[in-house]
Amino acid sequence: MNDGTQAVEQALSESSTPKPATETKHVKILNRDVNVFYGEKHALKHVDLDIYEHEVTALIGPSGCGKSTFLRCLNRMNDVIDSCRVAGTIEIDQTDIYTSGLDVVQLRARVGMVFQKPNPFPKSIFDNVAYGPRIHGTAQNKSEVEEIVRTSLERAGLWKEVHDRLDQPGTGLSGGQQQRLCIARAIAVNPEVILMDEPCSALDPIATAKIEELIDELRENYTIVIVTHSMQQAARVSQRTAFFHLGDLVEVDQTDSMFTNPKDSRTQGYITGRFG
Amino acid sequence: MTDTTQHTPPGGRPRSSADAIKRPVLSGPHLARRYRTERIFKGLGLGAIMVAALILFILVGSIVSKGYSAFWQSYVHIDITFEREDFTDETGTITEESLARADYFTLIRGTLDELFPEAASDRQLRRKLYGIISPNADLALRHQVEADPEAYIGKTVPVWIKLSDDIDSVVKGYIDRNQPEDRRRVGNVELSWYDSFHKEGQIESFFNVDLFTHGDSREPEEAGILGALVGSILTLAVTLALSFPVGVMAAVYLEEFAPKNRWTDLIEVNINNLAAVPSIVFGLLGLAMFLNFFGLPRSAPLVGGMVLALITLPTIIIAARSALKAVPPSIREAALGIGASPLQTVTHHVLPLAMPGIMTGTIIGMAQALGETAPLLMIGMVAFIVDIPQGFTDPATVLPVQVYIWADSPERAFTERTSAAIMVLLGVLMLMNALAVILRKRFERRW
Ligand SMILES: Nc1ncnc2c1ncn2[C@@H]1O[C@H](COP(=O)(O)OP(=O)(O)O)[C@@H](O)[C@H]1O
Ligand SMILES: [Mg+2]
Numbered sequence: 067m068n069d070g071t072q073a074v075e076q077a078l079s080e081s082s083t084p085k086p087a088t089e090t091k092h093v094k095i096l097n098r099d100v101n102v103f104y105g106e107k108h109a110l111k112h113v114d115l116d117i118y119e120h121e122v123t124a125l126i127g128p129s130g131c132g133k134s135t136f137l138r139c140l141n142r143m144n145d146v147i148d149s150c151r152v153a154g155t156i157e158i159d160q161t162d163i164y165t166s167g168l169d170v171v172q173l174r175a176r177v178g179m180v181f182q183k184p185n186p187f188p189k190s191i192f193d194n195v196a197y198g199p200r201i202h203g204t205a206q207n208k209s210e211v212e213e214i215v216r217t218s219l220e221r222a223g224l225w226k227e228v229h230d231r232l233d234q235p236g237t238g239l240s241g242g243q244q245q246r247l248c249i250a251r252a253i254a255v256n257p258e259v260i261l262m263d264e265p266c267s268a269l270d271p272i273a274t275a276k277i278e279e280l281i282d283e284l285r286e287n288y289t290i291v292i293v294t295h296s297m298q299q300a301a302r303v304s305q306r307t308a309f310f311h312l313g314d315l316v317e318v319d320q321t322d323s324m325f326t327n328p329k330d331s332r333t334q335g336y337i338t339g340r341f342g
Numbered sequence: 343m344t345d346t347t348q349h350t351p352p353g354g355r356p357r358s359s360a361d362a363i364k365r366p367v368l369s370g371p372h373l374a375r376r377y378r379t380e381r382i383f384k385g386l387g388l389g390a391i392m393v394a395a396l397i398l399f400i401l402v403g404s405i406v407s408k409g410y411s412a413f414w415q416s417y418v419h420i421d422i423t424f425e426r427e428d429f430t431d432e433t434g435t436i437t438e439e440s441l442a443r444a445d446y447f448t449l450i451r452g453t454l455d456e457l458f459p460e461a462a463s464d465r466q467l468r469r470k471l472y473g474i475i476s477p478n479a480d481l482a483l484r485h486q487v488e489a490d491p492e493a494y495i496g497k498t499v500p501v502w503i504k505l506s507d508d509i510d511s512v513v514k515g516y517i518d519r520n521q522p523e524d525r526r527r528v529g530n531v532e533l534s535w536y537d538s539f540h541k542e543g544q545i546e547s548f549f550n551v552d553l554f555t556h557g558d559s560r561e562p563e564e565a566g567i568l569g570a571l572v573g574s575i576l577t578l579a580v581t582l583a584l585s586f587p588v589g590v591m592a593a594v595y596l597e598e599f600a601p602k603n604r605w606t607d608l609i610e611v612n613i614n615n616l617a618a619v620p621s622i623v624f625g626l627l628g629l630a631m632f633l634n635f636f637g638l639p640r641s642a643p644l645v646g647g648m649v650l651a652l653i654t655l656p657t658i659i660i661a662a663r664s665a666l667k668a669v670p671p672s673i674r675e676a677a678l679g680i681g682a683s684p685l686q687t688v689t690h691h692v693l694p695l696a697m698p699g700i701m702t703g704t705i706i707g708m709a710q711a712l713g714e715t716a717p718l719l720m721i722g723m724v725a726f727i728v729d730i731p732q733g734f735t736d737p738a739t740v741l742p743v744q745v746y747i748w749a750d751s752p753e754r755a756f757t758e759r760t761s762a763a764i765m766v767l768l769g770v771l772m773l774m775n776a777l778a779v780i781l782r783k784r785f786e787r788r789w
Contacts, residue, residue, distance in 0.1 A: 148601065171681050171682070171683045172681065174680065175679040175680070177683030178679065178680060179675075179680075180679075181675060181679070184674035185670075185676040185678070186676070186677060187673065187691060197680065197682075197690075198681065202681060244785065248493035251676075252679070254680075255680050
């Protein structure tokens with residue numbers, strides 16, 4: 067059998083968290099017939115996908131298949147791209163996030179995002195984390211801001227490493243630390259959903275392991291959607307996996323059954339490493 | 343496969359010996375050619391820099407060699423007797439008013455008459471005699487006496503009297519005595535008077551403070567650049583106050599908020615075109631709009647600044663846009679991603695990061711505005727103005743126009759002052775560039 071599949075199976079067996087029964091779960095984000103166009107290009111076709119609360123949903127698929135495009139629909143980051151047009155229904159907690167009256171800025175406060183390349187602000191570590199609470203007015207005074215910065219960094223597993231140099235530039239940290247700083251910055255706003263677009267692709271294995279651990283912990287309080295090109299990572303951190311291919315959502319299932327028993331031949335081809 | 347030890351990549355096609363791998367050749371003619379091109383390139387670059395440096399050296403050298411003497415002014419040391427009754431009022435007391443009313447003019451002339459009695463009889467000769475000192479020497483003397491009356495009145499005190507520009511030229515060696523008298527600016531008599539002073543060691547040169555404290559004057563030795571300098575500063579202040587905010591706003595809007603469509607494309611093309619419009623056209627526009635239509639005052643820094651703002655606006659917009667473009671998009675995504683509004687994203691993150699670039703562009707624009715002459719001629723800033731402008735609506739001129747005015751004057755002494763004014767202009771430019779560097783350093787975040 068292929069090396070890749072073995073590794074995935076191993077990762078699945080290592081994954082300690084018991085897979086909860088999804089029937090009782092609350093659907094946090096509901097996607098129905100989501101289509102995305104870049105100008106003439108139909109980048110995402112008829113996607114129906116439920117994302118459950120307190121679960122990690124992994125989006126996998128060969129590059130260019132529309133994973134990032136889908137992820138960016140969920141906090142309307144696609145609005146920034148002039149040529150991009152989104153059609154269909156996306157509801158978070160039963161409210162359509164594409165209705166005309168919706169405040170995009172508030173939506174993004176509810177749906178945080180961590181990007182592929184760590185992108186801390188060229189400001190101090192403290193200011194990076196404090197920025198969100200400051201603009202959203204969640205902290206009333208200085209000590210509250212400090213408290214939020216501290217807890218956010220602690221939850222991002224960065225506090226021990228940076229507590230004595232909060233005034234130093236965030237861009238001076240290592241790649242893995244920068245990405246955890248970005249996660250801390252995202253959770254400082256206390257969002258309900260965190261979107262992560264290949265958060266570990268620029269990191270070494272040790273930094274990756276730390277972030278995966280972190281994602282697993284964050285699941286308790288947040289709903290997480292993560293794009294990854296590593297199937298081992300999907301297997302390790304996610305409870306549910308969606309496989310995209312050429313703009314189609316081919317298959318979505320609980321992660322363990324997806325990797326052990328893929329229903330579609332394309333999924334099988336991808337996870338066994340025949341293409342991708 | 344001929345070589346069984348060679349590894350065949352999985353899925354790869356087995357190599358035959360026929361298409362053996364071509365490795366890069368690391369020696370031979372190819373390498374020699376590369377080294378030669380690199381040498382030639384380096385040589386050409388060095389040559390270009392040397393040519394530029396040589397031209398700069400010649401330019402600065404000629405200006406300095408022509409203009410350095412303007413920073414000196416010669417004076418003659420003569421004893422003047424200050425009779426008490428010349429400075430008192432009707433009651434015989436010395437008051438501020440009586441000091442101001444005293445006739446310093448006659449005092450100096452009387453002293454000269456006593457020194458050279460042979461000239462006293464001839465009216466024409468006397469005029470020549472009075473012509474060796476600056477016509478405004480009495481004013482300077484009055485200020486001196488008013489500052490400390492006790493030291494002068496009732497005594498005979500040696501004072502420094504400023505020499506006229508022609509005698510100053512003699513002191514500086516600009517007058518060729520071998521030329522026939524009618525071809526010389528200074529006649530034989532004047533030269534003989536100068537010689538007698540010189541023999542006694544009564545002539546000395548001092549740093550020409552007046553050059554920096556006076557406005558323009560018909561008398562070269564009285565003329566200074568302070569008026570033009572203040573005019574330039576006032577004008578540039580108006581320019582900066584108008585073009586910086588407007589330019590940055592326009593750039594931010596176009597770069598960060600405007601939809602990319604035909605209209606914004608059109609605006610962009612026109613801004614670039616505007617940057618290439620000859621500046622005199624803006625001068626004509628200013629004349630028609632600001633002076634004739636809005637009735638703003640002629641020759642005023644306000645209007646000059648408005649015209650120059652039009653000229654620098656495209657420069658600032660273009661520089662600011664490219665500075666904004668250079669801010670990595672990941673910063674915008676990061677800010678938007680945690681729920682900053684587009685305006686917060688720009689004001690908190692993008693604009694501060696673009697600031698050094700915007701500032702450099704602005705200073706380049708200001709330097710360009712500082713050197714503009716033609717458009718200001720159109721709105722009357724070329725006038726002869728003695729008074730130092732006190733406000734934005736006072737008539738004023740600017741440094742390059744002062745250079746232009748002095749370069750147009752026939753007197754030898756104005757030639758050196760022209761170069762001196764250029765030096766001051768260059769000095770201001772260097773100061774602005776230094777400021778640009780400091781501001782850059784200040785705002786630049788190396789992280
Ligand atoms: N800004 C854009 N403009 C036009 N096409 C885009 C843009 N972003 C992505 N695409 C196209 O949409 C498709 C999906 O891209 P993406 O979602 O980034 O894929 P991935 O699954 O690798 O994240 C690709 O074919 C890509 O070329
Ligand atoms: Mg992607």
